[in-house]
Amino acid sequence: MLFHTLTFAIFFASVFFLYINLSHRLQNRMLLIASYIFYGAWEWRYLFLLFISTVTDYFCGLGIEKNKEKSQKKKFVYLSVFINLTLLGIFKYYDFFAENFKDLMGHFGFETHPYFLNIALPVGISFYTFQSISYTVDVYRGKIKACKNFLDFSLYVSFFPQLIAGPIERGSRLLPQILNSRLISKENIINGLYCIFWGLFLKVVIADNMADLVNPIYNIDNPINGILILLATYSFAIQIYCDFSGYSLIAIGLAQLMGINLMENFRRPYFSLNISDFWRRWHISLSSWFRDYMFAPLYIYFQNSSFFKNKSIQSRHLIFFLLVLFATEFLLGLWHGAGWNFVFFGIYHAFLIGCYYLSKKYWDNLNKYLQIFLTFNLVSIGWLIFRSDTLYQSLIFFRSIFTDWSLSNELILVYLKQFIVLSILLFAHEIVEEIKNNRYAILNASKYIQYCIYTFMIIIMMVYGQFGEKKFIYFQF
Amino acid sequence: MKKEQIITQLKELIEEQTEKRINNNDEDINIDSFTMMLVITFADQKLNIKLDMDTLDFDKFKSLNDLANLILTNKKKVILK
Numbered sequence: 001m002l003f004h005t006l007t008f009a010i011f012f013a014s015v016f017f018l019y020i021n022l023s024h025r026l027q028n029r030m031l032l033i034a035s036y037i038f039y040g041a042w043e044w045r046y047l048f049l050l051f052i053s054t055v056t057d058y059f060c061g062l063g064i065e066k067n068k069e070k071s072q073k074k075k076f077v078y079l080s081v082f083i084n085l086t087l088l089g090i091f092k093y094y095d096f097f098a099e100n101f102k103d104l105m106g107h108f109g110f111e112t113h114p115y116f117l118n119i120a121l122p123v124g125i126s127f128y129t130f131q132s133i134s135y136t137v138d139v140y141r142g143k144i145k146a147c148k149n150f151l152d153f154s155l156y157v158s159f160f161p162q163l164i165a166g167p168i169e170r171g172s173r174l175l176p177q178i179l180n181s182r183l184i185s186k187e188n189i190i191n192g193l194y195c196i197f198w199g200l201f202l203k204v205v206i207a208d209n210m211a212d213l214v215n216p217i218y219n220i221d222n223p224i225n226g227i228l229i230l231l232a233t234y235s236f237a238i239q240i241y242c243d244f245s246g247y248s249l250i251a252i253g254l255a256q257l258m259g260i261n262l263m264e265n266f267r268r269p270y271f272s273l274n275i276s277d278f279w280r281r282w283h284i285s286l287s288s289w290f291r292d293y294m295f296a297p298l299y300i301y302f303q304n305s306s307f308f309k310n311k312s313i314q315s316r317h318l319i320f321f322l323l324v325l326f327a328t329e330f331l332l333g334l335w336h337g338a339g340w341n342f343v344f345f346g347i348y349h350a351f352l353i354g355c356y357y358l359s360k361k362y363w364d365n366l367n368k369y370l371q372i373f374l375t376f377n378l379v380s381i382g383w384l385i386f387r388s389d390t391l392y393q394s395l396i397f398f399r400s401i402f403t404d405w406s407l408s409n410e411l412i413l414v415y416l417k418q419f420i421v422l423s424i425l426l427f428a429h430e431i432v433e434e435i436k437n438n439r440y441a442i443l444n445a446s447k448y449i450q451y452c453i454y455t456f457m458i459i460i461m462m463v464y465g466q467f468g469e470k471k472f473i474y475f476q477f
Numbered sequence: 478m479k480k481e482q483i484i485t486q487l488k489e490l491i492e493e494q495t496e497k498r499i500n501n502n503d504e505d506i507n508i509d510s511f512t513m514m515l516v517i518t519f520a521d522q523k524l525n526i527k528l529d530m531d532t533l534d535f536d537k538f539k540s541l542n543d544l545a546n547l548i549l550t551n552k553k554k555v556i557l558k
Contacts, residue, residue: 141530276509288535291510297530299514303521317518321511357511364496 001041003250004204004467011038012254019258024181028155031258035160039124042164046122049087054157056083057132061139061146061153073140080136084129091122096338124164126335130289132157135171137293144171152178161254165247165472167265167285174260182259194443195253198429201457202246203472204465206422210239211470213415218387226404229384229397231415236387237380238423241269243473244283264439270379271434273371274363275352278379286335295328321357326350336386341394345386352378425460483524483545490519491541502541510535516544526551 001008015034019027040047056079063076098114105112135156138144147153156175162168217232248265255262265285272278279287302320311319326347333346356363363371388394433441442453488499494512508516513535520526528551538544 143534276511280509291535292533295510296514296533296535300517300528300530303514303517304527313515313518313522316522317515320518321514324514361496 001038002471003247004200006467016257020184027182027258028152028178031160032151032155032158035155035158035163038160039158039163042123043120046125049091049122049125050128050158052087053084053129053132054154056080057136057157058147058150058153060136062148064136064139065146077136077140081133084133088125088129090117091119091125093334093338127166127168128157128163130286131168131170134168134289134293135175138171144175147171147175147179149179159255159260161251162262165244165251166283167248167251167263168289169262169285173263177260184257184259188256188259190443191440192253192256194440195249195256197253197454197457199246199249199251199253200465201461202242202249202426204467205460206426207239207242207246208466208470209418209464210235210242210422213418214239214387218389225406225412226400226402227406227412228415229400231412231419233380233384233387233397233401235415235419235422237270237376237383238419238426240383240386240473241266242426247472268430268434270376271372271430272375272379273368274356274375275349275378276356278375279349279353286332290328290332294331295324298327299324318357322354325353329353340391341385341388344391344394345382348382348385352382480545480549483548484541486523487516487519487541487544490515499541502545504541505539506541508535508538508544513538516548520548520551524548 001011011034015030018030022030036047036050039050060076060080063079064073067073067076095116095118098116102112102114135144135147139146147156152175155178156169156171159169159174159178213235214232217228218236245266252262252265263285265283267281267284269278269281272281299320302323303316308316308319329346329350330343331346333342333344333349336342336345366374384397385391385394388397429442433439435441436444438444442450445453484502491506491508491512492499494515495506497506499506506512517528520528526548528547533547538547
């Protein structure tokens with residue numbers, strides 16, 4: 001059930017109608033049923049995975065709170081992490097590791113026949129398992145109290161607007177909003193509708209039309225032209241941003257209509273001044289998850305060890321930072337998908353962040369617009385790796401970009417025109433938001449300007465929008 | 478060590494790292510992970526205070542005052558133990 005389909009519109013209208021006519025307790029129960037229907041509509045056979053995660057973390061949360069001894073509490077955290085990651089490992093990574101094991105053994109002359117599951121990836125598994133894990137860790141850290149009501153906790157794990165592709169929420173933010181009664185203000189309605197409207201525009205107009213530029217180039221093994229690859233790569237940079245931030249905005253908007261505030265997931269990442277800044281603006285809920293539950297604990301573990309005790313503060317910090325950075329980005333890459341190109345994507349970003357901090361003094365003195373331009377290009381190289389089917393394909397594409405610059409291909413002009421028009425549609429809006437530093441900047445414009453903008457957007461959506469034709473990219477993660 | 482002394486040392490460390498002047502102790506210093514980790518190492522090696530992951534909440538530490546309070550909270554924990 002895709003957000004940009006009539007089926008979903010009918011589904012949400014029904015949910016919303018019931019929602020505004022029910023008491024708080026019944027709202028929660030109805031939302032839970034709706035969330036399971038929403039997920040079941042994708043693949044009902046995987047509902048049990050969602051249920052296992054929920055049951056595990058509900059009881060682990062209670063176990064942590066009940067026990068006074070830290071060592072006992074820790075056991076429940078380990079249990080939660082183990083069960084969640086095992087499910088993720090089996091359903092997302094098993095075939096990948098089995099394939100690589102087979103190849104590795106074959107390399108040494110051993111023929112192996114591992115069993116392959118050959119199953120479709122359970123949609124949203126990477127998102128809800130991470131959200132669920134963060135809950136038990138936060139209960140352990142004492143940041144939140146364990147949720148006593150199983151049905152309310154189930155809603156926390158399965159809340160349908162953000163179940164499939166985030167934002168990955170935290171217990172400290174979402175649970176209180178579930179447990180306490182909610183007020184739907186006029187501001188909620190206006191902001192929510194605005195988010196849904198802009199999110200839809202990003203998805204059906206910009207992302208899906210950009211996809212038409214990207215897919216024909218990336219789906220062939222022998223690239224035709226370096227300039228076309230470059231254009232397709234820049235197009236993909238815009239596509240993935242509009243696709244994913246579009247989804248997040250719709251999710252935020254839907255939740256707001258029900259009086260629930262979800263966290264911001266994107267903050268105009270293509271205006272980042274450096275690569276570190278990029279990760280503070282891109283998929284914020286995931287990067288902050290890795291920072292809080294992996295990067296910082298691992299760093300503190302090294303810090304508390306006796307490694308490099310004789311080094312100065314700065315040197316010790318730099319060594320640990322780089323070590324932990326590479327480990328985190330490796331896993332962050334792998335989180336995106338079971339493929340070496342995703343792993344390399346993560347390592348590439350770790351390398352860029354490392355280089356940035358090593359050359360910070362020089363980089364920060366560059367012209368601001370040059371910093372933005374360079375960062376966008378470095379990020380786009382990462383997208384080339386990310387979008388390629390294999391590492392080998394990305395290497396071939398890189399070679400073509402640097403060697404084949406023939407301008408004779410008539411497709412270039414067609415591609416360029418579409419790329420420029422779609423980019424203008426995106427950045428005209430983004431620039432206003434960036435200058436005002438406000439996601440709702442357009443809502444502060446005069447009514448007349450707003451009507452003109454909305455009318456223009458509706459016409460563009462009706463003419464060029466691709467409703468319900470293409471899935472969201474991040475569903476595959 | 479008193480809070481003022483901690484703030485002075487933190488200010489010096491962060492200004493050197495970020496190359497930006499911090500004008501007051503409540504100013505949002507827009508701290509990134511790199512600088513936050515530097516503060517953790519500084520607290521351990523200079524002040525002999527091990528920061529506990531349980532007390533770290535990156536979204537809450539925005540100013541020098543916040544960071545100094547974090548360090549002092551962990552110092553109290555050490556004393557209590």
